[in-house]
Amino acid sequence: MIVNCSEPNNALDSSSRSINETVNGSHHFTIRGYSLAKGMGPGKYISSDTFSIGGYEWAIYFYPDGKNPEDSSMYVSVFIALASEGTDVRALFELTLLDQSGKGKHKVHSHFDRALESGPYTLKYRGSMWGYKRFFRRTSLETSDFLKDDCLSMNCTVGVVRTRVEGPKLYSVPIPPSDMGQSLKYLLDAELGCDIIFQVGEESYKAHKLILAARSPVFRAQFFGLVGNPNSDKVELEDVEPSIFKALLQFIYSDELPDFHEIIGSTSTSSAIMMQHLLAAADRFGLDRLKQLCEAKLCEEVSADTVATTLPLQSSTTAHSSRPYV
The missing domain is CATH 3.30.710.10 (Potassium Channel Kv1.1; Chain A)
Structure with missing residues (x-):
């Protein structure tokens, strides 16, 4: 007779998972008196108030004469900037210029749609920006339904990427408060x-x-x-x-x-x-x-x-x- 003296293997398999998700938030920015902002010069911008999303402060920068001199006569530029301290902040962005005619034909630039293709954008430090130097051709903008009563309106959405690790969860029954x-x-x-x-x-x-x-x-x-x-x-x-x-x-x-x-x-x-x-x-x-x-x-x-x-x-x-x- 052969006796097996080895100890039984009672170790349980373990598991964990990494969850990557975004903390999303939006900010509405209105520019009244658009015509008065023209002529500031390239590289000069109008800034929104700062807003908090995902633990960071953000701001929208609107360049009425373009961000670069070569685009100053042709395009307006719009960027989303990291306005607080942070390094290697990974996020997704969306800029929407609102159609004010009621037709709902908004102009949308979305990084969310390209997340599978290119992944989140990384902002290295405070002041880093994501956006478009050639956001909209100026002549087209000024004759469009996006400009009404000398007013522009846009929405900005930011999705800050967060990663967390979860182990196995013990299911629990919710307990009502004592009565x-x-x-x-x-x-x-x-x-x-x-x-x-x-x-x-x-x-x-x-x-x-x-x-x-x-x-x-x-x-x-x-x-x-x-x-x-x-x-x-x-x-x-x-x-x-x-x-x-x-x-x-x-x-x-x-x-x-x-x-x-x-x-x-x-x-x-x-x-x-x-x-x-x-x-x-x-x-x-x-x-x-x-x-x-x-x-x-x-x-x-x-x-x-x-x-x-x-x-x-x-x-x-x-x-x-x-x-x-x-």
């Missing part, structure tokens, strides 16, 4: 399964002991502590406004800072004062996250009118409340 807070708040708003009533002034609010205990150490001690009473069905609260306690309950269930306008509607009380009271209540019931949210909101809205009351309040809540019961 736990919304679901718990629904229980509070609909008063489903409530087992405790809080009497706050003339208002009463129903809630759930287990949810309160899970969120607040003060409520946990009151209902389920060594001397707590899980059978109690009503608690009277003093020294807290009904609207503040309602906002406190909404935070406990949703974990979000409540909107006072939704809770109390129109009121002459400023939001800063309401937030100060909510901060004190958060400290009283051991809700540290709510305290931090209130402090951050108060810092955003601090003013000469509120600083005198806000700073002492925040200082007084830096230590946890030692009160074990409500």
Whole structure:
């Protein structure tokens, strides 16, 4: 009997791929007063505003008297220039002179159409250009539908080439955001399964002991502590406004800072004062996250009118409340 002692080959085949693609963008450039630009001289140009495509800045250069002296009397020149720092930037280009008669007979010079034949154009440094010295014969341009009311209009499209390498992807199932807070708040708003009533002034609010205990150490001690009473069905609260306690309950269930306008509607009380009271209540019931949210909101809205009351309040809540019961 022959025993094969070699280890089994458990190595998996690996793969990757190189993806070459373009980041495309366009810019519309209008030249008003074309006749006033004539006579600038060869090599002199009108520039568009710079625009960003593929992480680089670009500009359109229009030469009304041609880029070179030998073409100054015959042609207008148009170029796309790299206007930011960059070396060996590879891109595809398209220049379109727009037909303003509505017939849609635009004059298109496209490098995109020749990509398979010649590949992208490489711009070596800032100021490098792609375009046409003999973009359009001047006499033909001035009698064409491209010139209307002494105005020219053109589109420029740039496709910057990007290369990236991808390895094998693990397929994943999209996970929706958590809606736990919304679901718990629904229980509070609909008063489903409530087992405790809080009497706050003339208002009463129903809630759930287990949810309160899970969120607040003060409520946990009151209902389920060594001397707590899980059978109690009503608690009277003093020294807290009904609207503040309602906002406190909404935070406990949703974990979000409540909107006072939704809770109390129109009121002459400023939001800063309401937030100060909510901060004190958060400290009283051991809700540290709510305290931090209130402090951050108060810092955003601090003013000469509120600083005198806000700073002492925040200082007084830096230590946890030692009160074990409500």
